[in-house]
Amino acid sequence: MTMTTTISPVAKADNGVNVSALLSARQALEQAPQAAQFKWRASCAWLNGTHSRSVIGNFFGLGAEQSRNKTFTVEADHPQVFASEDNAPTPVELVLSGLASCLTAGVAAVAQRRGIQLHSVKATLEADMDIQGILGMDDEVRNGFGAIRIHFDIQANATEDEIKALVAQSQKRSAVFDIITNPTSVFVTVN
Amino acid sequence: MKFATTVIIGAGQSGLAMSRHLTDRSIDHVVLERGEVANSWRTERWDSLRLLTPNWQSRLPGYAYQGDDPDGFMSMPEVVRFLQRYAEVSNAPVETGTLVTRVWPLDAGYAVSTNQGAWRCRALVIASGACNIAATPSLSAGLPHEVASLTPMQYRNPDLLPEGGVMIVGASASGIQLAREIRASGRRVVLSVGEHVRMPRTYRGRDIQWWMDAIGAMDVRYDAIEDIERARHLPSPQLVGTAERETIDLNSLRKAGVEFMGRLVGLNDGKAHFSGSLANFCALADLKMNRLLASIDEWVSSSGLADRFPAPQRYQPTVVDPQTKLSLDLNDGIGTFIWATGYRADYSWLDVPVLDRKGRIRHDGGVISAPGMYVMGLPFMRRRKSSFIDGAGDDAADLAAHLSLGLTRAAA
């Protein structure tokens, strides 16, 4: 009997993503799909004016409550042109940041899986908004973004098409990209 | 109860190829078919459909296309004649008009009940097809009653459609072929585009199917590829079989006046809502097509054949209108929805615990864990070509060998 050893593509690159752990998680979840049900949470308290602070801590997943050994805080406010104090980014900017971070994490993970060493990844985002919507001036204008444009500047050991494919695959598997491009039901209760 | 060593369910190319191999091995068997031979090709396809695989690629064990147009594409009556003739020359023991209503395990084998009496067998081959039911997304329930709802299995031709524009959901082979034909009849056509597979009809002077065959892509085995789950659920390629060898893609449909939307994600209050992911799905499809073309180019150069074929070329990237709308008012002239959202198999008659949680058969290259039970014709079942006419032969050869060995072992 002969043995052949093949170098796994995962070993060729190190982007700091533990892809084999992700792959074994996928395998394990195939046996126990109910463990794939996650719940993400945040709480938000009003500070003053348009300034608020969200606290992010525990989440639910893999069939159990997952506690972190710390909590994170994220503040939001509005800029001075909206007569606010500009203590923190606006919520819509945080949405852009969420999208960028999700896609960037995806690029790193896909690159790792494909054995592509990343040197640098930079995403630049711009979103259009007609504020006649949020000001209630025109019912035909939506509140949210008209469009989002993202530019990725990526240096990596790969061809141009391979890099484009990383970004495309990252969009295909991105939670925030999905949240933004597809509708989601929102249910709000009070007190 | 009648007895056959092996019962094959279904007389399409899969069942007939298996029958041929069992005959060659002198294993007595019967092929139970609810309709006539090639029933799916006779009754479940639209009028204008031609194969998207060229005539020369209709190859079955001991039988192949013999006509004078090897590069042409068969019409449905031609496919039916081709398979009917195969059943005849193979002397396939087909019992037509025999609907299998239940299969359940016995001590050593299976019981098969039908509308024509029951059978007992030691081995069972499920060749009942991968495309028995047109799969429609659950959101289709939100379609207003005034709008007609059809699947490609019910669609026949543009003249039979109700008045008005047509929304086609899905841009795989079925969806783009229907979009092309219905648009050509003068109707407004809106196509909802999710994941799709783009391919030119011809490349470097040959049919794309010729290339995929030549570079060995169609013979790639299920156990040799990394993500088989994904490969098995890939949409069918955007190809159409026409005499002009026309390439059909979103760019050509756009020129013809078809309108595009992203993936359909909601239907309510008389409105359809679409995903903002259209640009990415088009980018994915362009990149994937270019990888296929690059692997063809590599094969040509490494085989030293570069001077035998025209030079490599690349195609215009898919044009995506930045103004693409995200919703459509259905009162705005849409009379029909066609759900070209894929097909699935029907195993409602199968009373053996071999299905996964999504109702799909669990198998290892067509070998089912229940002893003596096999399946044929599923996407990428043993090879990339498994669900094609051209794939039935090699799969049947492998599975017939396995089946035969199992019978011998059981007898020993």
Ligand SMILES: Cc1cc2nc3c(=O)[nH]c(=O)nc-3n(C[C@H](O)[C@H](O)[C@H](O)COP(=O)(O)OP(=O)(O)OC[C@H]3O[C@@H](n4cnc5c(N)ncnc54)[C@H](O)[C@@H]3O)c2cc1C
């Ligand atoms: C629109 C369309 C176009 C396609 N074009 C091509 C192409 O161009 N080239 C290509 O190679 N492939 C093509 N295919 C893929 C494939 O070749 C076909 O799906 C083909 O019909 C599959 O053959 P099969 O023998 O596996 O199954 P089928 O042809 O579906 O045969 C299954 C048989 O089983 C019978 N059956 C089912 N259930 C029962 C039951 N309970 N009892 C008794 N009998 C039963 C059916 O009546 C049928 O005759 C196409 C598929 C579709 C849907």
